[in-house]
Amino acid sequence: MLSPVPEDFHTITPQLVVSGVAAAIAWYSKALGAHELLRNAAPDGRIMHSELLLGDSRFFVVDEFPGSMQSPSTLGGTPVTLHLYVADVDALFARAVEEGATVLMPVADQFWGDRYGMLADPFGHRWSIASRIEDLSPKALHERAKSWSQNQEHS
């Protein structure tokens, strides 16, 4: 039976624009452990669609199409961070850095209950990677955030 929501997708699926899809797919596979399902080329050879599996989630990677699809390297930055929960944040983070990711925030235990770090991949997309270490209620999270903010003010 055809489901309007495909079973193998979650509600949100990111579509990343990069300059050079083939290199990006190779990097996401080697550094993050993604697996490619398919890629479709436009007549000029640019990749207009590709689909990768990462853990239990899927994301799309496409080439730049000036005017509509621009990569972080063309735009000079990205306002979006893709967040990954994995079993071993230290191992995955270390591998991504070995493969050429730029560390934006080293992995450390954070007040909100995650062991967490942030990096930029070689294509300019930003990822945060975490493993949960504490199961906190929204109330406890609010108190932790409040006391963290107060400490920032005083330092």
Place this chain on the structure above:
Amino acid sequence: MALDGRRVSGVTISTVSISKARRQAPAATPGPDAPVFLTPAVFHVLLALADGPSHGYGIMQEVDEFTAGSTRLGPGTLYRSIQRMVVDGLIEELDIAAHDEHDDDRRRYYRLTPKGLATARGEAQRLAALVDAAQQRKLLTTPASGLPRRSRKAKAGASRA
């Protein structure tokens, strides 16, 4: 338009090197290390392969048979499920491959891994316990009614449980 890592670093905020101990940690992939979550399609594929190796089209036919046509795996769902199951180590592709006589696509054969078999058994037992609970609550007043026709395999599975 080939890309090189040195050229693109538009979002650098700060660069901090990680400790050597961390760098030597074993590489992790989110896939194989993650707990296996069974979507309905994945469990159907596990059941279809419990009898022995098959290819994509064979899996679709098998599912159609043991659900008496009530569940049809579309090709997109099927191949995404197969991809996920290979990555998660539930199934593996056989070395043999055959050409379909009707087209040029290579026909890939898959079989359950020991992890796949254990996962299928665990899920079947979990579901059997839920069906027992439903029967105790008289939700299934006539156990056989409303259920799909049982295939040979479904009977074998039931007698084992």
